[in-house]
Amino acid sequence: MTIHQLSVFIENKSGTLVKVLKLLKEEGIQLIASTIADTAEYGICRIICSQPSKAFEVLKAAGIAVTLTEVFAVELDDVPGRAADAIEIFANEGISIAYLYSFLLGGKGVLIFRTDNAEKAREVIVSRGLTVVPEKDLSKLL
Amino acid sequence: MSTEFYNPEEAYSRSEIEALQLERLKATVSHCMNSGFYKARFDSIGLRPQDIRTLDDLNRIPFTTKQDLRDTYPFGIASVPLKDCTRLHSSSGTTGNPTVILHTKKDLEQWANAVARCLWMVGCRPEDVFQNTSGYGMFTGGLGFQYGAEKLGMLTVPAAAGNTLRQLKFFKDFRTTVVHAIPSYAARLYEVMCEQGIDPRRDLALRTLVIGAEPHSEDTRRRIEEMLGVKAYNSFGMSEMCGPGVAFECKEQNGLHIWEDYYIVEIVDPQTLEPVPDGEVGELVLTTINREAMPLLRYRTRDLTRILPGECACGRHHKRLDRMKGRSDDMIILKGVNIFPIQIEQILMQFQELATDYLITLQTLDDNDGMTVEVELSERFFNDDYAALQRLEKEITRQLRDEILITPKVRLVPFGSIPKAEGKAVRVKDLRKQY
Numbered sequence: 001m002t003i004h005q006l007s008v009f010i011e012n013k014s015g016t017l018v019k020v021l022k023l024l025k026e027e028g029i030q031l032i033a034s035t036i037a038d039t040a041e042y043g044i045c046r047i048i049c050s051q052p053s054k055a056f057e058v059l060k061a062a063g064i065a066v067t068l069t070e071v072f073a074v075e076l077d078d079v080p081g082r083a084a085d086a087i088e089i090f091a092n093e094g095i096s097i098a099y100l101y102s103f104l105l106g107g108k109g110v111l112i113f114r115t116d117n118a119e120k121a122r123e124v125i126v127s128r129g130l131t132v133v134p135e136k137d138l139s140k141l142l
Numbered sequence: 143m144s145t146e147f148y149n150p151e152e153a154y155s156r157s158e159i160e161a162l163q164l165e166r167l168k169a170t171v172s173h174c175m176n177s178g179f180y181k182a183r184f185d186s187i188g189l190r191p192q193d194i195r196t197l198d199d200l201n202r203i204p205f206t207t208k209q210d211l212r213d214t215y216p217f218g219i220a221s222v223p224l225k226d227c228t229r230l231h232s233s234s235g236t237t238g239n240p241t242v243i244l245h246t247k248k249d250l251e252q253w254a255n256a257v258a259r260c261l262w263m264v265g266c267r268p269e270d271v272f273q274n275t276s277g278y279g280m281f282t283g284g285l286g287f288q289y290g291a292e293k294l295g296m297l298t299v300p301a302a303a304g305n306t307l308r309q310l311k312f313f314k315d316f317r318t319t320v321v322h323a324i325p326s327y328a329a330r331l332y333e334v335m336c337e338q339g340i341d342p343r344r345d346l347a348l349r350t351l352v353i354g355a356e357p358h359s360e361d362t363r364r365r366i367e368e369m370l371g372v373k374a375y376n377s378f379g380m381s382e383m384c385g386p387g388v389a390f391e392c393k394e395q396n397g398l399h400i401w402e403d404y405y406i407v408e409i410v411d412p413q414t415l416e417p418v419p420d421g422e423v424g425e426l427v428l429t430t431i432n433r434e435a436m437p438l439l440r441y442r443t444r445d446l447t448r449i450l451p452g453e454c455a456c457g458r459h460h461k462r463l464d465r466m467k468g469r470s471d472d473m474i475i476l477k478g479v480n481i482f483p484i485q486i487e488q489i490l491m492q493f494q495e496l497a498t499d500y501l502i503t504l505q506t507l508d509d510n511d512g513m514t515v516e517v518e519l520s521e522r523f524f525n526d527d528y529a530a531l532q533r534l535e536k537e538i539t540r541q542l543r544d545e546i547l548i549t550p551k552v553r554l555v556p557f558g559s560i561p562k563a564e565g566k567a568v569r570v571k572d573l574r575k576q577y
Contacts, residue, residue, distance in 0.1 A: 009524050041554070042531070042554055042555070043528075044526065044528050063558050065521065065524045065557055066524075067525050069525075098527075098529075114526070
């Protein structure tokens with residue numbers, strides 16, 4: 001039900017992000033979505049990409065602080081208000097969102113998020129009939 | 143004599159030690175009258191060698207300082223003619239004239255004996271294979287350990303500093319059991335072992351590690367022992383006192399026995415120069431009483447330590463020094479507060495989330511002096527939780543502030559990003575404006 005996201009510890013120093021992205025480029029790994037907050041000293045760069053396991057190995061071998069995290073990817077119709085509806089469902093169930101980002105892919109909206117209670121989030125997704133995007137389909141949507 | 147002891151002097155009682163000390167002190171002071179420097183100094187205060195009748199009379203003798211060594215560079219303090227000397231060692235002299243220490247043939251033999259005694263004390267035997275990762279040449283940790291290990295009869299591998307992959311190959315091929323390394327390099331060795339897929343417990347025969355030259359905390363020692371699967375013993379020496387072999391931990395790992403048949407030890411308040419009671423921290427002052435070429439009387443080492451009160455379970459009555467608290471000249475003065483880098487290290491090493499390297503930077507921002515402490519996140523710890531990183535940063539900051547009374551800026555940096563030194567690690571960078 002979840003997909004793999006790369007989380008990379010990034011120092012706020014010129015060149016560190018480029019190094020990560022170049023390593024992925026050299027392996028022909030494509031970025032699907034990514035996010036990084038503007039913190040003063042360091043941040044976590046989160047990346048959804050093709051071949052996440054391979055990307056993880058490549059970055060680790062290069063000595064980069066990286067971890068593979070499981071996150072939810074919920075598919076939404078490309079219509080105004082759908083994100084609000086989805087998140088309201090979680091809010092009503094008392095599930096907090098640790099972080100969230102979204103993108104459009106193949107005419108669909110995709111919400112990526114992590115919650116403080118993955119078990120409960122799974123139950124809600126099933127019971128409310130939300131559509132999750134399987135990892136293998138992400139690349140197909142490209 | 144028990145096989146635990148390398149020399150009979152090791153087993154001496156306090157009264158035997160003190161009797162030998164007095165005899166040797168008198169002989170040393172008389173011999174020092176052959177040194178132009180000491181002759182002039184004694185004459186200037188009207189002190190004569192025969193005035194030294196008891197060990198308490200030692201405090202009538204003026205201190206010798208590093209500056210004295212510089213002022214008399216290179217041979218001004220020697221108590222024997224140069225033709226009787228067979229080696230010299232010299233410090234780097236980065237902050238002025240270098241200092242030179244001369245040795246006669248007998249001095250070198252006595253030095254090797256002291257190092258052999260230290261190594262024997264922690265269980266080294268002729269069957270062992272000893273690999274020395276110190277720089278050779280002028281740095282006394284190279285030749286000092288070399289001659290001591292040879293005297294003991296171990297197979298010695300003078301690998302010298304650097305080339306970590308080659309060090310590891312020697313560990314494997316020669317079945318090295320004893321290693322001498324500075325603590326930061328021991329951690330580096332482990333890192334490279336991990337990269338190379340070497341498990342020290344499974345693949346190597348390492349048993350004993352001798353660490354010295356850099357002040358380090360008890361936690362650092364335990365970490366290194368855990369990493370390499372060895373017992374690590376703290377070694378203390380300095381080139382002015384020959385080099386290694388001055389004081390060394392026994393198997394109790396609770397304080398370093400200083401060889402009182404070689405040295406008379408005093409601990410003084412660095413400001414008032416008055417002696418402090420056993421158990422209190424002060425500057426270590428040493429008088430060599432077993433040296434020919436260049437005895438030093440009441441030499442101010444600048445090292446801060448204390449004498450551990452009480453008896454050691456090992457049965458030796460030679461006094462024990464606590465691990466070095468830093469050097470009085472390593473001290474950082476920030477906003478009027480005295481801080482020793484070892485205080486910071488002690489805090490950092492308690493965090494399992496951190497790796498062993500760190501860097502303290504002092505800088506001036508908007509005319510305010512401040513401290514930044516960069517710490518490496520351990521590889522295992524990093525996860526996707528930003529809040530956990532922030533909590534960690536806050537907790538480190540809080541604990542450091544409690545220890546050093548100044549709030550440093552703590553920066554988490556990725557594992558491996560602090561440059562590794564293969565020599566003595568640089569832990570402090572001072573970029574403050576000089577007024």
